Amino acid sequence: MVLTMAETQEFLVPLEQYLKEGIHIGTKFKTKYMENFIYKVRNDGLMILNVQEIDKRLKIAINLLSQYKPEEVIIVCRRENGWKAVRAFSRITGVRAFAGRYPPGILTNPNLETFTEAKLMLITDPWQDKNVIKDALNVGIPVIALCDTNNECNNIDLVVPCNNKGKRSLGLAYWILARGYLGSLGVEMKEGIEEFTDTE
C-alpha cells in the first residue's frame, strides 16, 4: 500500500496490524455513502478501505465516546462475529452491550420493565442493527456505526469505516475503541486483543 497522504499521521496501532487483521478489506459492493472511504478496488473485485480514514475515524469515535460515562453508552451487535468483541468491551469498560438480539422498545417504551436510557449508541452494522438506529432516532441520541463498503449510513452521526464482517477485524476495532475509551477515563487497558477475538 502506497501512502500518498497524511504521512505524518500517527496511527493508533501499527499499519501492519491494521492490514494483518484485514480491517481495510471491504465487500464487492459500495454505496454512495461509503465511496469516499474507498481507496481502491482489488483485482478480485473487493473494495479496499483507506486505512488513514479508518484510523482517523476511530480516533474521532474515541473522542466522542470519552464524553460519556459508561452507563450512558450502549453497544449493539447482532452479528455473531462481533459478540466476543463487544462482550469484552462491556466487561472491561462497564458499557452495556447487546450481543445478538436487541430487545425492542427498551429505549423507547417507558412501560417496559427493561426500559433504559442511553445518551450514545455504538453499533456494529447499520443493516443488521437497523431497528436500534430507529430507536436512537426516536429518542434523539447520536449513533456511531462501524460501516463497511456496502452499508447505507442514513441517520448515522459518525461513520467509522471498516470491515465489520470479520471476527478479527471487529476484534481489533473494538479493542482499539476500548483501549482509547479506558485511556480517557485515566485507566490503562491490560487486556490484549486475544480477549476480543480468536487469534490464530
Place this chain on the structure above:
Amino acid sequence: MVLTMAETQEFLVPLEQYLKEGIHIGTKFKTKYMENFIYKVRNDGLMILNVQEIDKRLKIAINLLSQYKPEEVIIVCRRENGWKAVRAFSRITGVRAFAGRYPPGILTNPNLETFTEAKLMLITDPWQDKNVIKDALNVGIPVIALCDTNNECNNIDLVVPCNNKGKRSLGLAYWILARGYLGSLGVEMKEGIEEFTDTE
C-alpha cells in the same frame, strides 16, 4: 413545526430561537449528502432542515471540540456573513480563526514562515472553504463543517446541518459552539449573541 420525534430531546437553545434566526432555512438545492437532514420542502421551493438534527449535531460538535485545546483548533470562514461570528469565537475562546482568505500552505508547507499545526478544523462552508479541506486531508486531521442543503460533504468528518449563508444563522451557530466549548473548559460565557451577529 410538528415535532414528531425526539420529543424528549432538550435543545441547546429554545426552539423559537433556532427558528427566529432561520438556522433551519436551507436553499432550493439539495445534495445526496444532505437529504437525510431535510425535514420538508417549503411551498416556495426552499428546503427546510430538521431542527432536531441541527441541535443534535451541534452537541456532537461541541463534544468533539472539547477534546482539543484552543491552540489545536482552527476555524475557517471565507463567507463574509460569518466573519463577525468566527472573529468573536476566536476572541473569546483563543481558537485561531481565518475570516476571509485562507493562506495557502500554512498547514502543509513547513518551509513557510506562517506554517502552523492544527489537530482539528472547523469550517463554515465546504464549497467556499474547499482548499482548506484538501489541506486537512493532506495532514490527516478531522474536519467539522457547517453544511447547508446544497453542500457536498466529501472528506467532512462531522457534518453540522444548518443555514450557513445567513449572518444571523451563522451567528447563532457559532455562539452556541463557543458557549459549549467554553463550558467544557469550565468557563461560563458572558458574551451575548450580539457579539456574533448583527441583531435587529
